Amino acid sequence: MLSYALLVHAAPYSTQGSLSALRFAEAVVARGHAVKTVFFYRDGVHNASTLMAPPQDEVHLGERWRRLHATSQTELLVCVAAGLRRGLVNQAEAKRHDLAMHSVEPPFELTGLGQLVDAMLTHDRLITFAP
Amino acid sequence: MTLHLINRTPDNRGLFDDVVEAISEGDYLLLIEDGCYAGLAQTRAPLGSLPRGSVGVLKEDAESRGLLGRLDERLELVDMDGFVTLTERFPKSLSWF
Amino acid sequence: MTDSHHLATCNDALLIVLRHPPHGSSWLREGIDVALVTAAFGREVELLFQGDGVFALLENQTTGALGQKGTHPQLMMLEMYDIERLWVSRTALTERGLTTDDLMLPVSVLDSDEIAALHAAHASSLIF
Numbered sequence: 316m317l318s319y320a321l322l323v324h325a326a327p328y329s330t331q332g333s334l335s336a337l338r339f340a341e342a343v344v345a346r347g348h349a350v351k352t353v354f355f356y357r358d359g360v361h362n363a364s365t366l367m368a369p370p371q372d373e374v375h376l377g378e379r380w381r382r383l384h385a386t387s388q389t390e391l392l393v394c395v396a397a398g399l400r401r402g403l404v405n406q407a408e409a410k411r412h413d414l415a416m417h418s419v420e421p422p423f424e425l426t427g428l429g430q431l432v433d434a435m436l437t438h439d440r441l442i443t444f445a446p
Numbered sequence: 447m448t449l450h451l452i453n454r455t456p457d458n459r460g461l462f463d464d465v466v467e468a469i470s471e472g473d474y475l476l477l478i479e480d481g482c483y484a485g486l487a488q489t490r491a492p493l494g495s496l497p498r499g500s501v502g503v504l505k506e507d508a509e510s511r512g513l514l515g516r517l518d519e520r521l522e523l524v525d526m527d528g529f530v531t532l533t534e535r536f537p538k539s540l541s542w543f
Numbered sequence: 544m545t546d547s548h549h550l551a552t553c554n555d556a557l558l559i560v561l562r563h564p565p566h567g568s569s570w571l572r573e574g575i576d577v578a579l580v581t582a583a584f585g586r587e588v589e590l591l592f593q594g595d596g597v598f599a600l601l602e603n604q605t606t607g608a609l610g611q612k613g614t615h616p617q618l619m620m621l622e623m624y625d626i627e628r629l630w631v632s633r634t635a636l637t638e639r640g641l642t643t644d645d646l647m648l649p650v651s652v653l654d655s656d657e658i659a660a661l662h663a664a665h666a667s668s669l670i671f
Contacts, residue, residue, distance in 0.1 A: 445543035467593075467655045538665075538666060540560075
């Protein structure tokens with residue numbers, strides 16, 4: 316069994332990358348491996364938005380990520396610097412920056428780039444999904 | 447040995463040149479998403495120099511684009527399960543975009 | 544200037560490939576951020592400037608007009624983080640009518656076959 320980390324740069328719905336990453340993650344799990352970490356960077360941070368509301372006949376990417384977390388214990392890490400710039404904040408960061416609302420909730424976690432470095436060192440594979 | 451992934455159409459000529467420049471013997475190139483268009487029998491993509499058996503096209507992405515039956519016959523068709531298998535074989539992957 | 548002995552050996556450093564020009568997008572900035580953080584965590588980092596990424600090194604860039612920070616101040620910090628191996632594609636320079644004299648930092652220029660060797664020698668790489 317191999318442990319995988321995925322790095323997602325792709326914004327949801329704008330390009331195919333997020334969906335490719337999800338389908339790849341599901342295929343990795345189906346082959347008996349573990350997707351330990353998904354790290355969202357750049358426009359990929361939008362995948363973590365709690366406020367995503369796609370039409371009902373389209374894939375709900377946020378829900379698919381949450382399902383991956385629920386079934387595979389995959390950690391869903393969002394780069395805090397990239398997220399803050401783009402309005403992706405959890406309750407704690409909203410408070411710290413005096414913002415009226417937050418847009419990220421567990422299981423998505425805001426973390427530093429150090430977690431990406433850590434994931435690269437810890438896991439057997441790192442696959443990047445670009446926009 | 448490296449698995450190279452490319453998700454752009456061959457209109458991005460410089461990108462394809464850079465990928466080809468980076469590929470070593472024993473590497474594998476998988477065309478995904480819009481990269482599948484580089485798998486057409488007639489293409490601007492400079493993939494002719496790569497050995498047979500070292501270039502594949504992601505089947506689901508090619509199929510959804512209506513490309514099955516139009517692809518260069520030297521290319522391998524790889525489904526999502528096969529994509530994972532490639533990452534088992536190649537410890538390192540590089541995504542070009 | 545090429546350190547071909549270094550190219551041939553297997554290498555634990557993270558190779559970060561920069562392929563995008565400055566200002567127009569944040570690819571370069573967020574790629575260099577990863578380089579600096581990785582180095583801060585004590586891991587060796589090398590940079591390869593390929594394609595339009597060579598424009599990152601072009602001299603006389605400014606920040607004022609655009610109200611953006613730019614990436615050249617970040618590049619000036621590389622040495623402080625012990626990121627000293629900067630590789631540049633000869634093809635990328637030639638195609639853009641540039642030479643190393645046009646660049647703000649000392650770099651090693653690589654021919655095509657050396658770029659393949661550089662990639663092959665690194666166990667992990669990221670492209671930005």
